[in-house]
Amino acid sequence: MSKLKLATAWLDGCSGCHMSFLDMDERLLELAELVDVVYSPIVDTKEFPDGVDIALVEGAVASVDDEKKIKKIRAHSKMLIAMGDCAITGNVPSMRNPIGVEAILDRAYIENATIQPQIPCVVVPKLLKTVKPVHEFVKVDVFLPGCPPSAETFHTALTALITGEPLDVPALTRFGA
């Protein structure tokens, strides 16, 4: 059997889910026997490749770049996993929604700035008016809650998805776990 292609991506999150993924430690060796990691923040590939079997996505959709990325990921992946609470509910990033983009940028880049107060507008992506979870934009196949999901959760869930065994998510993890 040829190896499956695994991709991981982060949108608007804290990288904590990726850290928890890496906390699988020596079990990453086991995983490397079953899958090739073809795209990830820890891989140098810049473009999301074609024909990805499993894509793990951390974080909510908060900017025009995030929206483009998640649509590209969906178009090139057979299975999309919303990894962690930000991807599933918007969680912490969505706490800005009732406040509005202008107010948060103003506080961060003008009010709190000690030198050169200015709102970045070149090269950086435009923020969406509201932060939304991944499934608001594309179809999600598996929801894996947790803030972050534990390494044990990743190991059990990925092993099940790769081998085609049944996966009981509520038995593994929950929101805020």
Place this chain on the structure above:
Amino acid sequence: MSQTITIDPVTRLEGHGKITIQLNAQGEVEDAHFHVTQVRGFERFSQGRPFYEMPALTARICGICPVSHLLASAKACEAIMSVRIPHTAAQLRRILNLAQMVQSHALSFFHLSSPDLLLGMESDPAYGCAVAADSEPGTDGAIARIELLPSVLTGSTAGDGIGSRAEAHLRRCRCTA
């Protein structure tokens, strides 16, 4: 003619970023910018929230260094309540913080820096990762790479430096293809 080189995204970095390098008509570097492509607005949405939420909330600023944020906000909470924690608690916090540093250095070395040290800057980006795709189809490149990492730390592999180890490693991957 002037030219701009864009590195997007910057991979194997603890965070979200882009780099642009501006070249002048002679092809010399005239300017360079690092662009932080993510903003969530903790500075604003934390305002007016219960102070006791802050350690858990600010830990989500960064999943790679959550302990620093957690401890800083715990100290702020103590200042608000005008209390001092016992000596033992302060020592436990110190252990927590040092453990975080050990973890962060391990992450930085094994997953972010070591692919460059092991494989060299010129290696194919698709394989520039501790758990990335095999070096050549049909080999155990990813696994060999992880297994080689500890020996780089301890210097126990034959050869006289990281460069020669990486070369030997690449040769081995190619031979078994």
